Amino acid sequence: MAFVVIAGLTLVYGNLTAIPQTNFKRLLAFSSIAHAGFLLTAIASAPAAGEAKGLSVEQVVAFYLGAYLLMTLLAFLVIGLVRVHRDSDEIDAYRGLAKSSPFLALALLISMASLAGVPLTAGFFGKFFVFSLAIQQGQWWLVGLAGVGAAAGFYYYLKVVAAMYWSEPVNRDEAAIPLSSATKSAMIILMALILIAGFAPGVILKLIG
Numbered sequence: 001m002a003f004v005v006i007a008g009l010t011l012v013y014g015n016l017t018a019i020p021q022t023n024f025k026r027l028l029a030f031s032s033i034a035h036a037g038f039l040l041t042a043i044a045s046a047p048a049a050g051e052a053k054g055l056s057v058e059q060v061v062a063f064y065l066g067a068y069l070l071m072t073l074l075a076f077l078v079i080g081l082v083r084v085h086r087d088s089d090e091i092d093a094y095r096g097l098a099k100s101s102p103f104l105a106l107a108l109l110i111s112m113a114s115l116a117g118v119p120l121t122a123g124f125f126g127k128f129f130v131f132s133l134a135i136q137q138g139q140w141w142l143v144g145l146a147g148v149g150a151a152a153g154f155y156y157y158l159k160v161v162a163a164m165y166w167s168e169p170v171n172r173d174e175a176a177i178p179l180s181s182a183t184k185s186a187m188i189i190l191m192a193l194i195l196i197a198g199f200a201p202g203v204i205l206k207l208i209g
Helices: 002-018 023-045 057-086 102-116 122-135 138-165 181-199 201-208
Strands: none
Touching: 002 023, 002 138, 023 057, 023 122, 023 138, 057 102, 057 122, 057 181, 057 201, 102 122, 102 138, 102 181, 122 138, 122 181, 122 201, 181 201
């Protein structure tokens, strides 16, 4: 019961504080609390000994943490570059990024889509496994709060995507952000892993054991 209460409060607080943020770093910081709420939901839904069906809590938590690591690493690689070249962490700094730096916009799109839980990404299956575990154990209050939290995540993550693809840049002559080959390679690897885990989560689960 203690984990149920803490998980519910964490989901509510993380999502409510992330929604109004205009600073991208703060948005990710508060949304990380919401992701902790999903992890606590899995722990609160641990079945009694001998009652486990499907994935164990350990597998669900390990998969979610691995997916979250990939998504946030990719996001912060982009954030670091934008911060250096546009001197801002505000979401407005990402306006028109798809026009000036399409590769960076694509990388951030995949990261945001996965964090939001869009299908065929690692983040989707991370949330799916948590929901499955909670439903199996009849944690309906947590299922409801997690569902509302997932919907909120679509809003605040995809508003970054909207700024990149559907907003005009502040400076119409904004130059492309330069990328080193090492940084670009790291981004490609992270994007590939996020998509592989989204298309074939069983491969990652086998690695987890």
